[in-house]
Amino acid sequence: MTKAPSSSPRFEELRQLALAARKNAYCPYSGHQVGAAILLDDGSVHTGCNVENSSYGATLCAERVAVHAAVAQKGPKIRVKEVVVATDATPPWPPCGMCRQVVAEFQDNAVIHAVNPQGQIQTWKFEELLPNAFTPEFLSADSK
Ligand code: THU
Numbered sequence: 001m002t003k004a005p006s007s008s009p010r011f012e013e014l015r016q017l018a019l020a021a022r023k024n025a026y027c028p029y030s031g032h033q034v035g036a037a038i039l040l041d042d043g044s045v046h047t048g049c050n051v052e053n054s055s056y057g058a059t060l061c062a063e064r065v066a067v068h069a070a071v072a073q074k075g076p077k078i079r080v081k082e083v084v085v086a087t088d089a090t091p092p093w094p095p096c097g098m099c100r101q102v103v104a105e106f107q108d109n110a111v112i113h114a115v116n117p118q119g120q121i122q123t124w125k126f127e128e129l130l131p132n133a134f135t136p137e138f139l140s141a142d143s144k
Pocket of ligand 1: 027030032034035049050051052059060061062063093094095096099
């Protein structure tokens with residue numbers, strides 16, 4: 001789990017940004033700081049942290065904040081190539097199901113990493129985390 005992925009030249013930069021982003025988390029209810037850094041196909045990097053809410057269901061995860069920030073800054077055509085999610089947890093947390101679905105909307109063959117400050121790293125292809133995802137193509141293929 002500790003081996004850095006060799007095929008990813010921006011990984012170390014993303015790992016540092018995700019670890020730093022978690023420090024901005026608003027997490028008075030869970031106490032878990034989560035950070036995310038995403039790399040787009042245009043080379044830009046966008047970050048997010050979890051933002052909880054006293055109405056718990058309104059909580060946003062770090063990955064969704066990062067993806068939505070990227071859309072806000074770069075527009076609706078963004079394509080996500082790589083995601084790093086950082087927590088203090090051991091083992092590090094993979095993205096939750098809702099975040100996988102949000103990434104699915106904007107990814108092509110993305111690589112997803114979970115990391116923690118202790119240096120643990122786990123890496124997946126997106127397809128491994130959410131096989132047979134529901135994507136926009138199903139809506140456009142729907143002939144009724
Ligand atoms: N959380 C994330 O930010 N990303 C995930 O993929 C898993 C969970 C946050 C949501 C909540 O603020 C806290 O972690 C505990 O679930």
